[in-house]
Amino acid sequence: GESVGLHLPTLSVQEGDNSIINCAYSNSASDYFIWYKQESGKGPQFIIDIRSNMDKRQGQRVTVLLNKTVKHLSLQIAATQPGDSAVYFCAENTGNQFYFGTGTSLTVIP
Amino acid sequence: GAGVSQSPRYKVAKRGQDVALRCDPISGHVSLFWYQQALGQGPEFLTYFQNEAQLDKSGLPSDRFFAERPEGSVSTLKIQRTQKEDSAVYLCASSLGTGGHTEAFFGQGTRLTVV
Numbered sequence: 218g219e220s221v222g223l224h225l226p227t228l229s230v231q232e233g234d235n236s237i238i239n240c241a242y243s244n245s246a247s248d249y250f251i252w253y254k255q256e257s258g259k260g261p262q263f264i265i266d267i268r269s270n271m272d273k274r275q276g277q278r279v280t281v282l283l284n285k286t287v288k289h290l291s292l293q294i295a296a297t298q299p300g301d302s303a304v305y306f307c308a309e310n311t312g313n314q315f316y317f318g319t320g321t322s323l324t325v326i327p
Numbered sequence: 328g329a330g331v332s333q334s335p336r337y338k339v340a341k342r343g344q345d346v347a348l349r350c351d352p353i354s355g356h357v358s359l360f361w362y363q364q365a366l367g368q369g370p371e372f373l374t375y376f377q378n379e380a381q382l383d384k385s386g387l388p389s390d391r392f393f394a395e396r397p398e399g400s401v402s403t404l405k406i407q408r409t410q411k412e413d414s415a416v417y418l419c420a421s422s423l424g425t426g427g428h429t430e431a432f433f434g435q436g437t438r439l440t441v442v
Binding site for chain 2: 251253258259260261262263266306308312313314315316317318319320
């Protein structure tokens, strides 16, 4: 089956610095990807998405990069704030299912 | 409603007991998903509905798990004869479109603990 994994399970950054969270996926047929943020006790919250016909997409303080050649996604968060502390998941879509990785726990140090 | 609503938020069940978990999706959303999330893990797909039709149930771990969405809106996930390994957070998500290529909105989940 498909697998979506994250390179680093934990990441600590200083407030104000930029954060980069990486994700590898294995199914080359996946054509839609979403980054979710999950705070403790809450459901995953949509951050940004990207389709496979794009390499880059920008939102407010966030940028997602997609490298289909090496099947890699990254989420960049600019000027990281304490409220960004959470677990971040990438999810790939194939057919009707979204496949999630294990997640990266981001801690922002004030 | 404003978002996906799940109830109860917490459920403690004795092993062998049957449980029913409810999901109220966003009004008008065609697609509905159920996921199981173990502690420290990402959500794992259980099943998918398009309106009232259950199009994919490949993720249901055993025949003790059953989901329905009879009127294409509210959905119920039922687990019969619960086991300790069923302890997890059960997440429901809905999306406006079909085929998975649209944003899925998640509820807060139901935390099931089987003792």
